[in-house]
Amino acid sequence: MTTAAISRSDFWLRFSHSKNAVIGAIIVTIVTLAAIFAPVLAPQDPGKVSILFTWEPPGDRYTLGADALGRDVLSRLVWGARVSLLVAFSVLSITLVIGVTLGMIAAWSRGWPDSLIMRTVDVVFAFPEVIIALLIAAVLGPGTLTVIVALSMVWWPGIARMTRSLVLSLREELFVEAAVACGTPPWKIMWKHFLPNIISPLIVRASIGVGFIIMAEATLSFLGIGVQEPMPTWGGMIRDGLPELRSDPHLALAASASLGITMIGFNLLGDGLRDVLDPKGAR
Amino acid sequence: MTALLQLSGVSKTFRVGAAGRQTDLRAVRDVSLDVHPGETLAVVGESGCGKTTLGRVMLRLTPPSAGTLRFDGVDITNIDAKARRELARDMQIVFQDPYSALNPRMKVADIIAEPLVNLGMSRAQVRERVARVMETVRLPIAFADRYPHAFSGGQRQRIGIARALAVEPRLIVCDEAVSALDVSVQAQILTLLKQIRADTGVALVFISHNLGVVRFLAHRVAVMYLGSVVEVADSEALFTAPRHPYTAALLDAIPEPDLSMRGKRRVIEGDIPSPLDPPPGCAFHRRCPLAGDICRKEPPPLEAKAAGHEAACHFAETELP
Numbered sequence: 001m002t003t004a005a006i007s008r009s010d011f012w013l014r015f016s017h018s019k020n021a022v023i024g025a026i027i028v029t030i031v032t033l034a035a036i037f038a039p040v041l042a043p044q045d046p047g048k049v050s051i052l053f054t055w056e057p058p059g060d061r062y063t064l065g066a067d068a069l070g071r072d073v074l075s076r077l078v079w080g081a082r083v084s085l086l087v088a089f090s091v092l093s094i095t096l097v098i099g100v101t102l103g104m105i106a107a108w109s110r111g112w113p114d115s116l117i118m119r120t121v122d123v124v125f126a127f128p129e130v131i132i133a134l135l136i137a138a139v140l141g142p143g144t145l146t147v148i149v150a151l152s153m154v155w156w157p158g159i160a161r162m163t164r165s166l167v168l169s170l171r172e173e174l175f176v177e178a179a180v181a182c183g184t185p186p187w188k189i190m191w192k193h194f195l196p197n198i199i200s201p202l203i204v205r206a207s208i209g210v211g212f213i214i215m216a217e218a219t220l221s222f223l224g225i226g227v228q229e230p231m232p233t234w235g236g237m238i239r240d241g242l243p244e245l246r247s248d249p250h251l252a253l254a255a256s257a258s259l260g261i262t263m264i265g266f267n268l269l270g271d272g273l274r275d276v277l278d279p280k281g282a283r
Numbered sequence: 284m285t286a287l288l289q290l291s292g293v294s295k296t297f298r299v300g301a302a303g304r305q306t307d308l309r310a311v312r313d314v315s316l317d318v319h320p321g322e323t324l325a326v327v328g329e330s331g332c333g334k335t336t337l338g339r340v341m342l343r344l345t346p347p348s349a350g351t352l353r354f355d356g357v358d359i360t361n362i363d364a365k366a367r368r369e370l371a372r373d374m375q376i377v378f379q380d381p382y383s384a385l386n387p388r389m390k391v392a393d394i395i396a397e398p399l400v401n402l403g404m405s406r407a408q409v410r411e412r413v414a415r416v417m418e419t420v421r422l423p424i425a426f427a428d429r430y431p432h433a434f435s436g437g438q439r440q441r442i443g444i445a446r447a448l449a450v451e452p453r454l455i456v457c458d459e460a461v462s463a464l465d466v467s468v469q470a471q472i473l474t475l476l477k478q479i480r481a482d483t484g485v486a487l488v489f490i491s492h493n494l495g496v497v498r499f500l501a502h503r504v505a506v507m508y509l510g511s512v513v514e515v516a517d518s519e520a521l522f523t524a525p526r527h528p529y530t531a532a533l534l535d536a537i538p539e540p541d542l543s544m545r546g547k548r549r550v551i552e553g554d555i556p557s558p559l560d561p562p563p564g565c566a567f568h569r570r571c572p573l574a575g576d577i578c579r580k581e582p583p584p585l586e587a588k589a590a591g592h593e594a595a596c597h598f599a600e601t602e603l604p
Contacts, residue, residue, distance in 0.1 A: 173383050174378045174380055174383040174384040175383065175384050175385055175386040177344065177376075177378070178376065178378065178384055178385075178443075178446070179386075179397065180344060181342055181344055181371065181374075181375065181376045182371045182375060182397055182398035182401060182446065182447075182450070183367075183368035183369070183370070183371030183372070183398060183401040183402070184368075184397060184398075184401055185368065185401075188401075192386075192389070192397075193386055196386075196388035196389075197386070197387070197388055
């Protein structure tokens with residue numbers, strides 16, 4: 001089960017030989033840089049309304065055209081990346097902490113805490129994520145925080161379940177028994193023996209997860225219970241552009257394409273990382 | 284001389300099988316053994332006879348189902364998790380499989396330091412102690428910053444021994460500590476253990492199925508069969524004059540390049556019975572050349588047959604055929 005630790009130079013060599021990983025990394029880097037440097041990169045203020053240029057097609061003034069309120073689509077895309085990544089990384093951090101902690105506790109205890117945690121996971125899995133998000137939006141009201149809370153609620157069970165199964169096989173290893181024998185307390189066994197040995201599959205999972213979280217965020221924003229105006233979001237842009245799909249397809253397509261490419265980027269990176277980090281699992 | 288570790292009437296039972304149809308697997312049955320300070324006690328037996336479980340019970344890695352366990356006169360049968368962690372100061376273990384026993388993501392120095400850090404030693408003390416035990420097990424100090432995958436089985440076992448030695452324990456349980464290694468490496472590790480024992484006075488419980496190895500190292504030997512101890516004696520007495528027919532058969536199974544022995548070996552027939560369904564009376568009677576009626580009905584008690592020589596056999600006085 002445990003793979004030998006890969007040395008750092010080895011990692012980069014294998015990484016650079018994985019086409020998936022490299023293409024994914026390039027896309028992810030571009031999106032991330034766009035998000036970080038949105039204020040510098042965006043040609044215009046994404047919120048600036050201009051009635052003179054409503055539904056302006058792509059051209060010199062607006063590289064990707066303007067929307068129904070005459071706002072620059074490219075600027076809104078760049079700022080939208082910011083929102084998407086902010087939500088994705090918040091959700092990812094929260095769910096990794098919760099999911100990994102609970103998963104390890106479940107696997108280690110194997111008693112009633114295990115049953116409690118895993119049955120809760122089953123219950124959460126039983127509901128579609130949109131239903132949970134709607135429920136939370138009803139309580140908290142729509143907004144960025146709602147999206148983060150809702151997606152965290154939906155996302156931690158998968159990580160908890162994966163962590164539990166990884167730790168269950170790991171705890172049979174003798175070095176865990178050796179740690180118990182030499183008096184290592186449980187929290188330290190989790191931190192020093194379990195975590196370093198499950199980090200690779202978790203990284204892969206997290207990388208693929210970012211793509212899906214961005215997608216889910218766009219879905220919620222599309223439904224109007226996500227990030228609110230005036231903050232530009234890809235989901236919101238798709239929603240706003242949909243009625244004009246025939247006359248002005250650039251509105252919805254620009255945001256859809258950004259969403260699609262970003263998802264592909266994170267998925268390729270995740271697949272590539274799996275090949276690099278876990279050679280046994282590759283093809 | 285008071286015993287360092289004293290087991291009296293220790294049993295370990297596992298519940299096995301699907302819910303509703305569970306049966307008891309008695310892995311260790313009513314074992315009473317003493318380990319004296321500085322002594323090497325070997326526990327031998329076939330695969331599945333419960334010797335590894337006995338080792339785990341000795342270290343209180345798992346609580347016994349019955350019986351009492353005393354370390355240095357203190358009852359440790361039912362201690363809590365915190366008290367168990369404190370025991371690590373005095374008792375350590377070396378495992379059979381040196382590949383699984385070392386965390387692949389930790390550096391050698393951190394592996395050896397783990398028990399020391401648990402004791403709350405300062406960083407300087409830890410570093411000093413790690414360097415010392417690495418020297419004891421003859422690992423170059425340059426290896427300290429490497430990961431386990433860079434090492435051979437023998438080197439890994441040295442790392443495992445170093446980890447066990449680091450806290451300067453009074454008892455180390457070696458669970459088949461050399462059986463996964465090549466013969467030449469086995470010899471190195473055994474010599475190393477012998478030297479460590481001479482230098483530190485640590486008591487060893489050496490669990491093994493390899494009688495040649497046991498004879499080399501042990502002061503006393505306990506033979507296990509189906510979870511019970513069937514014979515305990517000083518190494519010399521056990522190897523030259525075994526009292527239990529099972530021990531005699533085991534000794535005959537040691538491969539020896541001696542043609543005159545050809546055809547004279549006593550070979551035990553059949554397999555070790557299932558611990559789920561132990562035979563009545565003496566557990567060994569179905570495979571025993573001496574077995575009589577009493578053996579099918581009454582389990583023989585482990586009793587002294589000579590000074591310091593105990594055996595559990597109704598016919599222990601009988602000359603073996």
